[in-house]
Amino acid sequence: MKILTTDEIKDELIEKIKSKKIDNKLIIVSQGPNDEGIAYKNFLVKRSVAFNIAYEYKNFENNVAKEEILDYLNSQRKDDGFIIIMPFANNEYLSFLRDKVLIKDLDGFTYRSQGRVMAGIFDxxxxxxxxxxxxxxxxxxxxxxxxxxxxxxxxxxxxxxxxxxxxxxxxxxxxxxxxxxxxxxxxxxxxxxxxxxxxxxxxxxxxxxxxxxxxxxxxxxxxxxxxxxxxxxxxxxxxxxxxxxxxxxxxxxxxxxxxxxxx
Missing domain, CATH: 3.40.50.720 (NAD(P)-binding Rossmann-like Domain)
Known part of the structure; x- marks a missing residue:
């Protein structure tokens, strides 16, 4: 057995990110996240700080209307990127959001992104x-x-x-x-x-x-x-x-x- 690492890929990505000026913001959205979700959010914040990238974290209450979540996301700049932390308390909201969110999708969440994956588009x-x-x-x-x-x-x-x-x-x-x-x-x-x-x-x-x-x-x-x-x-x-x-x-x-x- 030979154990491989992704260290070289990691180093290449770090250098690429450091070489670019990133002016757009990372938008992190959650609703009733579990411990794993909170840990992932914290790691994303840590990465953002390390690369001097602006970020905003919003945790919605479980009884909030789905339209309020959508309005929050779509009120951001078009090039700001979002990620929704899973699991999401109101799973029935996810289909609505996949169809309606317009800002940059960083995690293959929207139906638009899923359609591009079907075409074999890596990004x-x-x-x-x-x-x-x-x-x-x-x-x-x-x-x-x-x-x-x-x-x-x-x-x-x-x-x-x-x-x-x-x-x-x-x-x-x-x-x-x-x-x-x-x-x-x-x-x-x-x-x-x-x-x-x-x-x-x-x-x-x-x-x-x-x-x-x-x-x-x-x-x-x-x-x-x-x-x-x-x-x-x-x-x-x-x-x-x-x-x-x-x-x-x-x-x-x-x-x-x-x-x-x-x-």
Whole structure:
């Protein structure tokens, strides 16, 4: 087993962001965020401060009308970028907001962005999907590869599957109803997991020659654990991107990068 890192990708993104003057603002919106959502918001604020980027955070009460959230977002400058922290208390508001928000979408949230993803446009991917796609390109090819995703959310599995298939990969999305999951994963060239179940995928799922990307994280006895049980893979010839120094390190940078106005 060889453990890879995304340090080089991270450094390239940092240099790119530092080289640009970013005058537009990062707008962070939440409604009843959980601990993970608050932690993500705090990390985005930390990144904004580090790059001297203006930001604004707004947490809406659970009983606020969806029109008030929309008015707040659309009152910002057109080039200001927004992200909605998930989970969002009133999930029924999300479809309304996806259709109506007009300012810059930094995380593949709006229907406009989702349509561009269907056309294979990299810049419209959600930040996590963009980070994963960057990582695959760094260490492998996309075209002609068999790729399995253990995630079917709007932020990771679905947009990433569209993008990868549009760029020549054969993509499978597995879920709890998938038949023969071990065989499916083992027959893949690249496996990506983001299910948040500690050490769920053990040695029986894998074979020599694969690229494994672990995006999941769970807290067990105070420790953050990924989806893949790495300790069982020592004697396999696999390349692994672990949950540490992996996708998370470049997700927030990919989101900040999206603030950069196109020339």
């Amino acid at each position: 419209s991917l959600p930040a996590t999907s963009k980070a994963i796609a960057r990582t695959i390109t760094k260490f492998s090819e996309i075209k002609g590869k068999s790729i399995t995703l253990a995630n079917s959310t709007n932020l990771i599995g679905l947009p990433l599957a569209l993008y990868l298939s549009k760029n020549g990969a054969t993509v499978s999305i597995m879920n709890s109803s998938t038949k023969n999951p071990v065989e499916l994963v083992k027959n893949s060239d690249i496996f990506i997991s983001a299910i948040g179940k500690a050490n769920y995928f053990d040695k029986k799922y894998f074979r020599d020659g694969q690229l494994l990307i672990d995006v999941g994280s769970s807290v067990v006895n105070g420790m953050v654990i990924g989806d893949i049980d790495y300790e069982n893979l020592e004697d396999l010839d696999v390349d692994v991107i672990t949950h540490k120094k992996g996708i998370g390190a470049i997700t927030t940078l990919s989101l900040i990068e999206s603030l950069i106005s196109k020339e």
